[in-house]
Amino acid sequence: MPSLDDEHFPSTPGKVKGERAHAMNRQFHRCFASTTTMFLWALFLIALTASYLSFQSFVDTGSRYLTASWGGIQWEKQVRTSAEIRRSGGFSVLVTGGAGFVGTHVSLALKKRGDGVVGLDNFNNYYDPSLKRARKTLLNNHGIFVVEGDINDARLLAKLFDVVAFTHVMHLAAQAGVRYAMENPHSYVHSNIAGLVALLEACKSANPQPAVVWASSSSVYGLNEKVPFSEADRTDQPASLYAATKKAGEEITHTYNHIYGLSITGLRFFTVYGPWGRPDMAYFSFTRNILQGKPITVYRGKNRVDLARDFTYIDDIVKGCLGSLDTAGKSTGSGGKKRGPAPYRIFNLGNTSPVTVPTLVGILERHLKMKAKKNIVDMPGNGDVPFTHANISLARMEFGYKPTTDLQTGLKKFVRWYLNYYGYNHGQSKLVN
Template structure:
């Protein structure tokens, strides 16, 4: 049988698709190659996936009517991993319409097509640590309220969870939402801190450090995220009294000061950073920290990679990919 992965030209989608192919699954990727960041990176990821015989890519837009339904009409597809989205937090402040279109309308098209087609054993989809918004209780636990989003991006992800719950309840569609915490690693995103910092540190230009450096993040290495996504995919929620919908945190369970993150990049690049201290940005939260008790209990999720091990792996990949 086949897994359909949306966002397969993206950072996490590519990494998940590659791991599924490596364990012998057939994978259909679905991605619009959205120009939000350098499309050449998306093409390079897609070219890696195309080396596998069990892979094909559908280039289309989840928000376009009928596009996803057409892709999922292939009867071999029995599971869906929905990772396509407009992903950056800050971009949602200036471009709110794209977030409603891709994240809300797009997810609706995905889940409605799954329901109509039938026979989908499990829909796993990306949520985000951003849903915890202005919460001050740490670490963030899945039972905590998520009714105080501080960016439209976060609001769309919270909406995705509600819609998924509703579809599971009404139509018995097994679905699992995964709240990812700041994912980093090889093949990562050029709009995220690690890429921006590494690029500037190597070039000797200042790096913007928000909230004057008083930020903490639960940085999670891509291989740990991939292991969590696949563990979730393999464990559809069982039938019972509750709707077959679950939500889990996938984080490293370690809240790191941003300044330590920068020190590790300095060590990995062997260059000193020039810090440009700036105020907290609209939409940003000062800290994230994942409670992973439920993910460990139900999915066997155990993150294994510290930033001391993960950042050098990114820097090595970054240098090779960019030829620097």
């Protein structure tokens, strides 16, 4: 049987040898030529990709400078002016989450007493950013400048500490909300873990180091059943990712206190409510739905037990924040080096009188003079805890914390603000003054 070779080559032996060699030569050249072509093509493609990537990075860098909302002489002047202290022994405070609910109130209170305040906020769209913009306008009207930027932006933080020697940082920027953590878990890691570390890195490197007061949460008590919740109680059983990131924050801040001598105060806020509040919270969304004639969902605990919260009015929280700043004690390090032990504190800031969710709805109905359409459903396994109740004796002892606003009074003030801001139909906001 002829082989494949025999079929392709003539049968004369001598000729065969020469022609075969020639043919192989041609084959080799063809092959070499095509390899070279492929090589050249590959080179061309690599060069094309590289130039595309560098063009992209040029565009990114360029657009960063074109669209950056911070930097420049004018910007630095605004930051400096806003941070100016106007009382003897006053502070200059960087308030992260400055256009947030608690951030706005704390900033106004600090400014009012003569402290310098600079806000920092990324104006994300977790809830209606127009409310944050309105708060910003309110702050601007009181001489407080809010920098637009993210706590994860190390360059921005370094710049801020470069421009102002902040004595304190009130760290309130966070991804809030207990149930939203099931929808968008990564946003909690981004803000409450990565963002916190970025901020602490900037604080530890600053010279002088500021004292840090930051927002932890009542949710760290998780499945703890011992009431009222005391700071020494178990906090190793979080019920939500939100709670877990806040608990992690307490551990992370401890390491910065231990290694770098940062003065740290963590505040466990208990369901804070009031004017300029967060639209994602129950009291706020219930108000909106009741006014619009829409149903509200009221969760109920195991064995049909009503859920309860130690709702705490914003003015009381503000007093707690200022008391914490006033008693924070100094950080001891400088330029990233610890010089001695610094205070590490944790306080509950609650109201000490829990109220059930149906009672909250009843109070809103009376203030709004409207009936709620209630859908009562069993609490889904979404990270909620059945009740919260703060023991506040530690904060009382340390800085005289004493909440004075009950839920009835606080919701009355909230409803008045809400109707003034949104009107009865939750329409356009009114002008801020």
